[in-house]
Amino acid sequence: MLNSIPIEWYTFGPLILLASNGLIHLLFGVAVYFDARSQDKYPPTGSIFVKPIIWGVATLVGGVFVAAVYWLMHHSTLRKV
Secondary structure, eight states, rough: GGGOOOOOHHHHHHHHHHHHHHHHHHHHHHHHHHHHHTTTTTTSSSSSOOHHHHHHHHHHHHTTHHHHHHHHHHHHSSSSO
8 A cells, every 4th residue: 555655755745735834823813913903993902912913923933822822811801801
């Protein structure tokens, strides 16, 4: 079974995963940045702890997990208004 798979697929598959992971990080980072920027326009509910650019960069690095933390802090019912 393994001998029937061309050797190129062993390097091509991880590259697809890496590229899709990078794209997801980029999309979530941009979305969190623009959402945090729009939050700053409506005090006192602005972005919590740091500026929107920091939330965006943190999401670029941390991905979906940081986006989930951002959502919990800014949009969930757990947040005090």
